[in-house]
Amino acid sequence: xxxRLISVxxxxxxxxxxxxxxxxxxxxxxxxxxxxxxxxxxSPDGCPAICDAYAREDGxxxxxxxxxxxxxxxxxxxxxxxxxxxxxxxxxxxxxAPDFLERLYRACLDTGSDLGVCRWEYVRGExxxxxxxxxKAEVYSGRKMLENLYRPDGAYFxxxxxxxxxRELFGKIRYxxxxxxxxxxxTYRIYDLVxxxxxxxxxxYGYFVTPxxxxxxxxxxxxxxxxxxxxxxxxxxxxxYRELMVPGLQAFADGSIDIYFGLRDHLPGSGEQQEEIRSFxxxxxxxxxPYGRFPLRTAxxxxxxxxxPGIYRKLLDRVKSENGKQ
Numbered sequence: 001x002x003x004r005l006i007s008v009x010x011x012x013x014x015x016x017x018x019x020x021x022x023x024x025x026x027x028x029x030x031x032x033x034x035x036x037x038x039x040x041x042x043s044p045d046g047c048p049a050i051c052d053a054y055a056r057e058d059g060x061x062x063x064x065x066x067x068x069x070x071x072x073x074x075x076x077x078x079x080x081x082x083x084x085x086x087x088x089x090x091x092x093x094x095x096x097a098p099d100f101l102e103r104l105y106r107a108c109l110d111t112g113s114d115l116g117v118c119r120w121e122y123v124r125g126e127x128x129x130x131x132x133x134x135x136k137a138e139v140y141s142g143r144k145m146l147e148n149l150y151r152p153d154g155a156y157f158x159x160x161x162x163x164x165x166x167r168e169l170f171g172k173i174r175y176x177x178x179x180x181x182x183x184x185x186x187t188y189r190i191y192d193l194v195x196x197x198x199x200x201x202x203x204x205y206g207y208f209v210t211p212x213x214x215x216x217x218x219x220x221x222x223x224x225x226x227x228x229x230x231x232x233x234x235x236x237x238x239x240x241y242r243e244l245m246v247p248g249l250q251a252f253a254d255g256s257i258d259i260y261f262g263l264r265d266h267l268p269g270s271g272e273q274q275e276e277i278r279s280f281x282x283x284x285x286x287x288x289x290p291y292g293r294f295p296l297r298t299a300x301x302x303x304x305x306x307x308x309p310g311i312y313r314k315l316l317d318r319v320k321s322e323n324g325k326q
Contacts, residue, residue, distance in 0.1 A: 036058075
């Protein structure tokens with residue numbers, strides 16, 4: 001296996017309007033030792049023909065046509081078919097800065113890291129990715145990467161697609177089939193295998209904002225997030241990662257409460273799921289005790305949510321409004 005080869009895996013489904021922009025950004029990378037794996041996940045539009053055209057025009061492109069298996073299934077196919085010593089994932093409506101692969105690859109080599117991560121930015125069209133960040137490279141242990149999930153900029157560390165991975169990290173790990181928020185169910189397990197990772201504080205990945213994005217708006221499958229993070233907390237507890245329990249349980253409760261109100265507003269028949277979320281919050285108040293405490297205001301808020309969700313929401317909206325005025 002060529003240790004310099006990077007396999008870029010692009011799941012493809014119903015992105016005819018955006019696919020060329022995505023693939024062109026990958027083929028234009030300043031780092032050229034790549035193979036591009038386009039996984040046509042049974043797309044019913046013109047995407048299969050577009051994929052085949054790229055394969056005919058550029059020998060670095062391979063196309064796999066399969067029956068629809070969802071985003072996780074398409075990524076898993078790409079992993080299994082890849083030949084590179086390094087893996088990267090790109091969603092097919094997103095696009096890359098020209099030096100995305102080169103910056104992450106060089107940072108991994110320079111620091112002896114198994115994993116490279118960069119900033120990502122929301123993008124809404126054809127414009128270049130906005131440039132933010134110091135450009136510095138910061139090195140972390142795998143355990144510290146788990147802590148980074150709870151940083152204010154933790155979204156950079158959760159998702160699958162702004163990263164470069166040594167392929168060995170996926171030796172026994174695959175994305176869960178049939179679930180959204182598949183990153184939440186997987187990334188922490190990868191970090192637990194990482195000896196060392198490097199974070200490049202530069203915006204190198206453009207996350208395209210489109211109404212069709214599967215995680216945009218309220219989706220009844222948002223409960224997948226709740227279940228994935230519940231599994232993560234069980235994992236941390238079983239591993240004895242005490243320092244992750246308080247921030248993890250707080251983030252779990254906050255995110256679950258947000259989904260609770262989405263269910264209540266949009267799915268009148270979701271009483272069972274709403275009660276399941278209330279149960280998780282109730283358990284969290286007890287579960288946190290061996291590891292520390294929630295901030296007093298936070299703990300009081302959770303108790304108010306359990307006693308009277310409507311009043312909790314009004315107070316929360318007021319706090320958000322006041323913070324927005326500052």
